[in-house]
Amino acid sequence: MDLQDPVIRSMASEQVKWTTITRTCGELSVSRAIGDRDFKGFTRRRMEAGTRGVPPENPALFLWPQNHSGEFYDDLLxxxxxxxxxxxxxxDQFLLLACDGLWDVLSHGDAVKHxxxxxxxxxxxxxAAxxxxxxxxxxxTSDNVTVIIVSLHHHPPSPLMPRRAA
Structure with a gap:
């Protein structure tokens, strides 16, 4: 969905509702294709378009938004x-790539500043990473942490830590 397109943005604003839950079903904070099968397979073989997905066996495990039926029309991931x-x-000086273990405790601005x-x-x-x-x-942080910094300017290799003056 290209939200930069004014027509699509206008149509989306009529359909999209924002919630304060930032995790899939209150549990998974990032979307990924591999693993997390509890968040996939809600739509057991659809026989026809529009068939509703089947909620998980124990929906109490998930943190549903208020007034949510717990049914989905497609997979969550x-x-x-x-x-x-x-x-x-x-x-531009560098590209900072990191997983949610960093972003859970540090804002984008603070990460760039540091x-x-x-x-x-x-x-x-x-x-620096x-x-x-x-x-x-x-x-x-209560999650694993991965940080990669890609320098966008050619610099000769330097030590991991700066040398201290004697």
């Missing part, structure tokens, strides 16, 4: 990724 393109400019500070201190991308993982752990 799909293997079709969303893509977003950005033109990289000379001002990354800039770490790189300015002389750490290489790998060292390692430090962000450790920061997420100190901030109390």
């Amino acid at each position: 799909v293997a079709h990724p969303d893509f977003h393109e950005e033109e990289i400019t000379d001002e 990354t800039l500070e770490l790189l300015d201190q002389g750490l290489c991308a790998q060292g 390692q430090q962000l993982c450790e920061l997420a752990t100190r901030l109390g």
